[in-house]
Amino acid sequence: MVDFRSLRNAEAQSNLDFPIKESPSQTAGPYVHIGCLPNFVGVNGVYPKDLTINGALPDGDKITIKGFVYDGDGAIAKDIMIESWQANSAGDLKNGIWRRMPTDLETGEFKLETIMPGSVDGNSPYINLWIVARGINIGLNTRIYFEDNLDEKDMVWKHVPKERQFTLIAKRVEGGYKFDIRLQGSLEGEDETVFFDI
Amino acid sequence: MSNTNIRYTPRDRDWHPEPDFPEYRSTILRSPKQKLVVVPEMMADKTGPAFGQNVLGEFDNDMIVNFAQSGEKAIGEQIIVHGKIVDENGRAVPNTLVEVWQANAGGRYRHKNDNYQAPLDSNFGGCGRCVSDADGNYSFRTIKPGPYPWPNGGNDWRPAHIHFSIFGSGFSQRLISQMYFEGDPHIQICPIVHTIGDPRAVDQLTARLDMSNSKPLDILAYRFDIAIRGTNSTYFENKPEGN
Ligand SMILES: [Fe+2]
Numbered sequence A: 001m002v003d004f005r006s007l008r009n010a011e012a013q014s015n016l017d018f019p020i021k022e023s024p025s026q027t028a029g030p031y032v033h034i035g036c037l038p039n040f041v042g043v044n045g046v047y048p049k050d051l052t053i054n055g056a057l058p059d060g061d062k063i064t065i066k067g068f069v070y071d072g073d074g075a076i077a078k079d080i081m082i083e084s085w086q087a088n089s090a091g092d093l094k095n096g097i098w099r100r101m102p103t104d105l106e107t108g109e110f111k112l113e114t115i116m117p118g119s120v121d122g123n124s125p126y127i128n129l130w131i132v133a134r135g136i137n138i139g140l141n142t143r144i145y146f147e148d149n150l151d152e153k154d155m156v157w158k159h160v161p162k163e164r165q166f167t168l169i170a171k172r173v174e175g176g177y178k179f180d181i182r183l184q185g186s187l188e189g190e191d192e193t194v195f196f197d198i
Numbered sequence B: 001m002s003n004t005n006i007r008y009t010p011r012d013r014d015w016h017p018e019p020d021f022p023e024y025r026s027t028i029l030r031s032p033k034q035k036l037v038v039v040p041e042m043m044a045d046k047t048g049p050a051f052g053q054n055v056l057g058e059f060d061n062d063m064i065v066n067f068a069q070s071g072e073k074a075i076g077e078q079i080i081v082h083g084k085i086v087d088e089n090g091r092a093v094p095n096t097l098v099e100v101w102q103a104n105a106g107g108r109y110r111h112k113n114d115n116y117q118a119p120l121d122s123n124f125g126g127c128g129r130c131v132s133d134a135d136g137n138y139s140f141r142t143i144k145p146g147p148y149p150w151p152n153g154g155n156d157w158r159p160a161h162i163h164f165s166i167f168g169s170g171f172s173q174r175l176i177s178q179m180y181f182e183g184d185p186h187i188q189i190c191p192i193v194h195t196i197g198d199p200r201a202v203d204q205l206t207a208r209l210d211m212s213n214s215k216p217l218d219i220l221a222y223r224f225d226i227a228i229r230g231t232n233s234t235y236f237e238n239k240p241e242g243n
Helices: A032-036 A162-168 B199-204
Strands: A062-067 A081-086 A097-102 A110-115 A126-132 A140-146 A169-173 A176-178 B078-087 B097-101 B127-131 B137-143 B161-166 B175-181 B206-209 B220-223 B226-228
Touching (some): A032 B097, A097 A110, A140 A162, A162 A169, B127 B137, B161 B226
Parallel strands (some): A140 A169, B078 B220
Antiparallel strands (some): A062 A110, A081 A126, B078 B137, B097 B127, B161 B175
16 A cells, blocks of 8 residues: 555656557537637637637638528527638648637528638648547547539548538628538438548 | 548547447537548548647646736636657657646536536636647646536536547548546546547546655646557668658
8 A cells, every 4th residue: 555645745647548548538628718719608708709710811712601500300509609711812731720610609590701712732622620529529520611612533532422512612692702511410310510530 | 641642541440439329419400410421532531730838828728827806816727738649550649739628616607608607717718729749748737627418408517627629730630539547436427528439538538646746735637648649650661762
């Protein structure tokens, strides 16, 4: 038995084992905004403003993508947080654009204001999304492609089942693009948003 | 780190929590039914935003005072939470943003949707952030959060926990998790904890009481190390270019 006297000032063992494995994910929970967008939920005065972009929006074609996130019952989820990561208009990821946005607490709509990404390595322009919330145990990765800017030779496109490709395409609408996300589809599953193991 | 040579090790989906876990009711309608689509790793997965010390304010890493009236403090057991962020290859992850959030000492969140009867603490907001140093070490001060009940159809109480958000250098390393406290009896009865199947993985999310970093007659410390995805090219394989 270890002498308690030596434990009084003992150094803690690491909680990591060898070989090291990634720390397991846990849900972001219903109050993810307190940590990531505190001013949005009225926790004011800790940070001057919420972290919603890395720097300033660079030059390029300004676009706005709006949409809703639906659950398996077709209900609009209103407590979601989304992050996006994309190339700038020149296809440069060293100067990529990161954005963080909530779904609106009342309406559930999210709004991604950014620049039309340039093509990277000859692929279709796209935006990476990461979705976290209550009930999502590990963040979901998907991608926004653009109906008027889509190249079938894109290196990811051929891996996506044909009948589900439409779930990744933002549609041109008045004032920008529309992109809805279905966390869970019907049994046939064709309408469920394609999520990637990246 | 953000170069074309690296490949992140695939996520071990058996080690991570089960997405569809009915005992955690909210997963029933929010977990995809279709398999994740495996695709070639692209540049946009290997790169990501970089946030450094410049985003931080003076008290961001101190939840005891960062919401409090001047001269006042949050109520609760004051603690230091610290640790090292590494990747699965054991390499330190320097300069990465860590965001944390939690309930107050009574188990209540400062959020309009939290109507647990425990009172708010007017001096506690519940959010903090810090950036890992050159050796991957991070540290913040807070009060130990209380366990709380939550609507899940039964007699469900969360263990005391702190939510963590970690960036890393590639978007596919992005991670949100939770830290638990060693010895907490609520860990074994929590459905959210049990979305993780392997008890060793749960243990990895459990912080250890760290007496060597506690300050006598002042504040206790807990150690919580974090691992993010590594790369599967080894130093030896890539020796000519370095890694
Ligand atoms: Fe929580």
